[in-house]
Amino acid sequence: MWHDTGTSAGLLPANPSAGVQPAVHVENPEAKRRAHELIHSSGLLAELLAVEPRLATEDELLRVHTSEHVAHIKAQSALPGGGDAGDGFSPVGRGSYEIACLAAGGLIELLTAVAGGDITRGYALIRPPGHHATASQGMGFCLFNSIAVAARHAQEALGFARVAIVDWDAHHGNGTQSIFYSDPSVLTISLHQANCFPPNSGWINENGAGEGAGYNINVPLPPGSGPAAYLHAMTEVVVPALDRFAPDLILLANGYDANVWDPLARQMLTADTYRTMTRQLAEAADRLCHGRLVAGHEGGYTPWYVPFCALAFLEELAGTTTHVTDPLAAVAAGYAAEPLLSHQQAVVDEAAQLVPRISIPVVAG
Numbered sequence: 512m513w514h515d516t517g518t519s520a521g522l523l524p525a526n527p528s529a530g531v532q533p534a535v536h537v538e539n540p541e542a543k544r545r546a547h548e549l550i551h552s553s554g555l556l557a558e559l560l561a562v563e564p565r566l567a568t569e570d571e572l573l574r575v576h577t578s579e580h581v582a583h584i585k586a587q588s589a590l591p592g593g594g595d596a597g598d599g600f601s602p603v604g605r606g607s608y609e610i611a612c613l614a615a616g617g618l619i620e621l622l623t624a625v626a627g628g629d630i631t632r633g634y635a636l637i638r639p640p641g642h643h644a645t646a647s648q649g650m651g652f653c654l655f656n657s658i659a660v661a662a663r664h665a666q667e668a669l670g671f672a673r674v675a676i677v678d679w680d681a682h683h684g685n686g687t688q689s690i691f692y693s694d695p696s697v698l699t700i701s702l703h704q705a706n707c708f709p710p711n712s713g714w715i716n717e718n719g720a721g722e723g724a725g726y727n728i729n730v731p732l733p734p735g736s737g738p739a740a741y742l743h744a745m746t747e748v749v750v751p752a753l754d755r756f757a758p759d760l761i762l763l764a765n766g767y768d769a770n771v772w773d774p775l776a777r778q779m780l781t782a783d784t785y786r787t788m789t790r791q792l793a794e795a796a797d798r799l800c801h802g803r804l805v806a807g808h809e810g811g812y813t814p815w816y817v818p819f820c821a822l823a824f825l826e827e828l829a830g831t832t833t834h835v836t837d838p839l840a841a842v843a844a845g846y847a848a849e850p851l852l853s854h855q856q857a858v859v860d861e862a863a864q865l866v867p868r869i870s871i872p873v874v875a876g
């Protein structure tokens with residue numbers, strides 16, 4: 512919560528001479544802090560096993576990032592006023608290097624607990640987010656790609672051979688895609704709003720390259736997609752792709768910015784949609800990889816609604832419910848009532864045609 516994104520006006524760096532008045536950066540602690548407080552006050556926290564994060568080491572970061580990028584973030588973080596991770600829209604506050612290392616290290620510690628058999632499912636409520644960061648550049652508020660660092664750690668330190676990364680943040684998981692684009696041992700699937708962020712990224716024809724051809728799947732959903740479109744994508748693309756890939760571990764880049772009130776996207780999901788999608792993923796994990804499902808927090812910029820989405824997600828992940836129900840459910844239901852529309856179905860059905868390109872693994876013995 513101490514990662515300082517400064518005085519940007521929403522997502523624009525303050526610049527009085529250009530008329531951009533200082534304000535509050537849209538990626539600030541509030542949605543995450545309030546999510547944590549709701550998880551606590553609902554009583555759910557008391558039912559969970561807390562896993563203490565640690566700093567990811569430089570060697571762990573270097574499994575996915577270039578040494579130049581790691582050095583850049585470290586140098587920006589040491590400046591009295593901080594700096595930027597690479598695209599001019601990704602503030603690095605003073606000390607953000609260590610905080611970003613804690614975010615990646617939190618996921619690593621969670622995976623270590625999973626590998627040790629203490630738990631099967633976990634959620635790292637971390638910031639800064641990570642899924643836009645490429646090997647060599649931070650972007651889209653992301654410094655290091657925590658989920659990618661975690662996936663490589665799972666493979667190289669914990670013995671999980673095949674890792675699937677599902678990304679349902681409203682924006683394209685471009686960084687994760689680029690890091691594993693030629694690697695068939697990591698299946699990357701991104702559901703996102705078409706052409707939202709980054710621009711011109713995340714199309715269906717970006718399907719992996721070389722040995723990794725077929726192992727990157729994008730579902731660029733039209734703006735205005737709600738529960739019907741997302742659940743169709745989960746049922747027709749995500750779950751069949753996971754079934755075919757048969758991962759040893761499922762990681763989730765868990766953004767809540769496809770919620771109906773998010774300022775940085777135009778999708779229409781409710782807390783209940785996140786609950787349903789989580790159930791689908793958890794059932795796949797139970798079927799395929801001994802229940803191993805680990806999520807890292809990504810986007811979600813509505814401080815007053817993200818906490819209810821996060822609680823629904825975590826209740827479902829923990830296989831329980833609390834006395835807290837989504838107080839906005841009735842309002843959200845109106846937005847979310849739209850049936851699956853033909854232009855949404857067309858995108859999902861086109862992406863579903865990629866699933867057979869995933870080779871069925873040969874299982875020894």
Ligand SMILES: [Zn+2]
Pocket residue numbers: 680681682766768809810811
């Ligand atoms: Zn996002």
